[in-house]
């Protein structure tokens with residue numbers, strides 16, 4: 001079955017008792033056991049829940065993994081991976097990663113004696129120098145955040161495995177519609193389900209999908225031990241979101257490309273960072289590892305200072321001023337003061353997060369309306 005068919009049918013089998021075409025939401029926290037000391041499929045909802053199981057089946061199918069785990073948030077999912085590591089272990093992470101992942105690695109995982117090195121993974125050779133004997137995990141994000149940098153997943157998988165490390169990919173921006181990292185050699189795919197998977201700005205969730213069953217089982221052990229599971233209502237909403245994922249992402253990619261081309265020739269724009277533009281340094285790799293579009297996220301640099309950029313992001317009306325992304329409504333933000341404020345100022349400068357950067361999450365509104373909204377914002381800061 002093809003992707004969009006699996007998105008609708010895998011994990012969404014009709015209810016065997018009522019015939020309902022939408023499976024019920026199982027809110028029970030506990031399940032009757034066959035006998036004392038005997039275990040059925042479900043016993044307690046932290047350890048397993050039918051609604052969560054259904055969502056995990058869909059996610060595993062869409063990412064081509066052997067199993068998936070659904071979490072309370074994207075950060076809970078990433079935290080589960082770091083919690084599998086031990087004191088003294090080392091993580092090599094991309095320099096263009098989500099601000100919250102940066103904070104988790106540098107300000108929480110470090111407390112458990114885990115060390116972190118950031119490298120620019122747009123050239124996978126940079127990884128080579130960062131490995132130590134203790135490197136257990138390579139963590140990349142592509143397209144990266146907020147500069148839409150592209151990292152070659154297959155090349156990183158090869159290098160990580162040469163050094164006996166796992167490769168984890170935060171694929172929140174790409175979604176399984178555009179990239180399937182496990183097929184390219186990654187061991188773990190992570191998603192903030194809050195974003196495209198849910199797709200409607202109405203749930204918080206995260207997911208891990210693993211290539212190998214043994215790794216899935218190890219991470220399941222940590223998830224069950226630490227407890228940050230996705231709740232049944234969120235699982236239901238996320239399953240519903242997945243049914244339209246392909247249609248949404250394809251359309252958002254189309255609109256984003258059109259906006260990127262328009263912004264690229266706009267006199268008030270320094271440059272546009274969108275992997276679908278031929279001049280983007282990662283364009284060739286993006287073409288290789290992204291199918292049917294380059295995503296709905298795009299960043300551009302306004303010809304303006306910190307204050308003018310702030311004015312711009314406050315002037316749009318359809319693009320709403322908010323962090324988060326990946327939903328049907330378009331959002332706008334200034335990474336320097338918003339999504340990446342948790343980076344130290346020096347790291348922001350080092351990683352090219354300039355004051356003029358503006359990040360757009362392109363929703364499902366009509367292209368003409370979105371373009372007109374941006375144009376009136378340009379006119380307001382002139």
Ligand SMILES: *Cc1c(COP(=O)(O)O)cnc(C)c1O
Nearest residue numbers: 073074075098170172192194205
């Ligand atoms: C939002 C986001 C996260 C964190 O997910 P939460 O659901 O907010 O915890 C991680 N990575 C990326 C790329 C994100 O956009």
